[in-house]
Amino acid sequence: MNRAVPYLPIMLDCRARPVLVVGGGTVAERKIMHMLEAEAIVVVISPEVTAAVKELADKGELHWLQRMYEAGDLSASLSAMYSNGIDIHSNTDTHSNTGTTSTTSENVQSVADLSNQPQRYLLVYAATSRPDVNQLVAKEAQQYGIPVNVADRHELGTFINPAVIRRGRLVASVSTSGAGPIISRRVARELGNYFDEDYELYIEFMYYLRHHIKRVVHDPQERRHVLEQAAALDVLAQIRHKQFVWWDEHQIEQWIIQYRGR
Template identity: 25%
Template sequence: MRYFPLFMNLTEKAVLVIGGGEVASRKTEALVRSEAQVTVLSPELSDVLRELWYEGQLRWIQQRYDQAFLTRNYVQVWATTDSPQLNHQIYADAKVLGIPVNVVDDQPYCDFITPAMVDRGQIQIAISSGGASPVLVRNIRESIEAILAQNLAVLAQFCGEKREHIKAALPDVSARRRFWETFLADPMVKDTRDPAVLETIYQRCMAEPETLVQEVVWVVCDADVELLPMKAVRFMQQSDRVLYHRDIPPAGLELCRRDAERSAFHNREQLLNLLSEARNETRCLCVVVTADVFSSVADLRASGDRHFGSAFYQMY
């Protein structure tokens, strides 16, 4: 992974865009939306940039590039001119001053790159191939946009406004997570754009006592993780603790909830010890094994386990 994914707060930060054409327009529009203090350095401006300038959303220096315009006041520099030689000179000048620089469509001359974005208000999804395949990234973005609910912006704002309230009402982190999972699973929450409806559902969920049901989930996961049924993946993402065999592929572990406690086991004896402890202490326990291991530890599963394709689970 060459590029570390990062969302950067540019509010009221000075950013310099060198160039005034179509490419500069696309980048500048995004920077303005992030509330950066944008300065465009260019003899001419595109219609889009000129409109932003008229509206007072950017500062325009109507000059050709000169190193004197580049100062440490800027937290980012974007080189978007149609001259590769000039862009490379801008890159070299910015590096001397220690300013991160992006030479658009010239990856070797980029300290950072911008991903494709799916924007739903406060919900932002970034997709990047590290510059390897922009068309593939665009196709992935279109696929994600097609399945995401259109009310995510309203929902994100509502959840953000409730953060302090639910922290006071439910001090336990796991209890808060379970509450939000229940709230977000409501069919009306997935569809409505009315905050009043969300408030009604929120208050109803707060008033309902939590039903503590312990779950032990067995998931068979071999090389091709795409064969896992959706029900198995859902269990993996809801687990509080994960016990996994050492031969489980990394892609399989990536499907488990990121902040779940994880313990690896190498043999039957280790699994038995971990199970004895975890069954009594964990509300939702997921045991991830290969097909061979699953067959060899059949007697460790409680009677009455049900089979869901590659997943087994038992409620206690």
């Protein structure tokens, strides 16, 4: 039996960072949706895509290069692809008399911002139906030091995506280290039943309370003590019994006074 890979769980900030998805089928679509939810700049390379992905491209919510993946795509800049006339769908308007393509200023700016980065992509997903293409993508991504996920053979990649539970600021992830996404999703559903919607308000309030404490309590030891007292509050129970009332700043300051120096 193979030893489980000791994956390192992390929370990655993908906002306004470029991510490449190679493939346009249903598996690729799931990857794309997750990346858009993370507010990444999504680039898709595939001759064909699902109707949902095409709609997103038509709306300018992602960049679609309508062709096969080619060696060197991970090193080429998006601005160069525009200048070379490669067909890229990104809220584009094609002029019939010139054959040229124009984009909205917002999309042009996002592409231009990528052109000077030595390592353009934050993450790469190989999600085609062709194992040879996925293997090529994985090999090139690792050559450039870019984390890569391979949909059909996770062992060829350098990271896997866990099943995710979101309750506002609460993000919980589940991985079975290669035992399969179906099992991961099943475990995630069970956890989701435990971490119900009440946690969203609870975590939001604790975030608000913690940052207020950090702003007004400057001594590190005193701050740690007050934060420990905050963590012990029965806010979640109050929320579940419909008894919780949001604290204003005056209430928080009065509560802090009670615990400072204790």
